[in-house]
Amino acid sequence: MDNRAGEMVVFVRVAETGSFSEAARLMLMTPSTVSKLIARLETRLGVRLIERSTRRLALTREGQFYYERSQSMIAMLDETEQQLVQGGGDAEGVVRVTSSVTFGIAALEPILPDFVEAYPRIVVDVSLSDDVVDLYLDRTDVAIRVGKLSDSNLMARKIGETRRRIVASPAYIERYGLPAAPSDLANHNCLGFNFRRAHPVWPMREGGRIVDRMLSGTVLANNGETLRRMAIAGVGIVRAADYHLRDAIQRGELVEILEESDIGQIDEIHALFRGAQFLPARVRAFLDFTVPRMQRFLEKG
Secondary structure, eight states: OOOOOHHHHHHHHHHHOHHHHHHHHHOOOOOHHHHHHHHHHHHHHHHHEOOOOSSSOOOHHHHHHHHHHHHHHHHHHHHHHHHHHHHHHHOEEEEEEEEHHHHIIIIIGHHHEEEEEHHHTTTEEEEEEEEEOOOTTTTEEEEEEEEEEOOSSSSSEEEEEEEEEEEHHHHHHHHHHHOGGGGGGGSBBEEESSSSOOSEEEEETTTTEEEEEEEOOOOOOOHHHHHHHHHTTTTTTTEEHHHHHHHHTTSSSSSEEOOBBBOOEEEEEEEEEEEETOOHHHHHHHHHHHHHHHHHHHOOO
């Protein structure tokens, strides 16, 4: 009997847990049975899917490809069965979405009420964090990322671009003065991020060349929203995305500074997701609904 679907389920569980024994425990099987099943699968396909070691299992390039396709096909099978059981063909189920805090608050959250009204049978599970999550390990369907994309097998839809600005509140400027040149930043309270990939430098244009200005400040945060609020409160100077600052600038709560020296760094924004051909209907519905609206949000600036 052809049991490729069953093999896929076991393989996906091994890939996600990184362990034959843990996968066996979760699937109520013995480790030897799981090991033999994976070995039989590799023999049938004629490729090695998993590199074994005493510490942890790791997917080969072929294993990563098979894992992604298996996930998509299992998701489609689950969705098909759910729709048949519940008697409907509409998109339904849970869509797990992650976004940076600032973009999630500014661009994604305002869209969700209309999406929920349009797709009442889809549950949107939203996590806002400036940490970069692994879509496979965290079982996330869509990740909205700001910045340069790393090489991966993920699919992407470009939402748009945003420029970074340097801002401070009128109260801060009145109290500490307006920086006239990038070198003046050394005497100011420049607030920054505390996550690992953040760099405590702002690239600035000085004398016809780009110089990375080292910064220090009294507040570090793991999200841009906290830094924006601190800037409005007059605590210090912040460098952040235009879409996140423009309303506060228009209200006069923040003032852009060092415009001529700021290089105007442009960050691309994408919606990343797993698979394409076998994209579940609920994920496709979420992307088709939200991406154009988020694009229009960025274009307002």
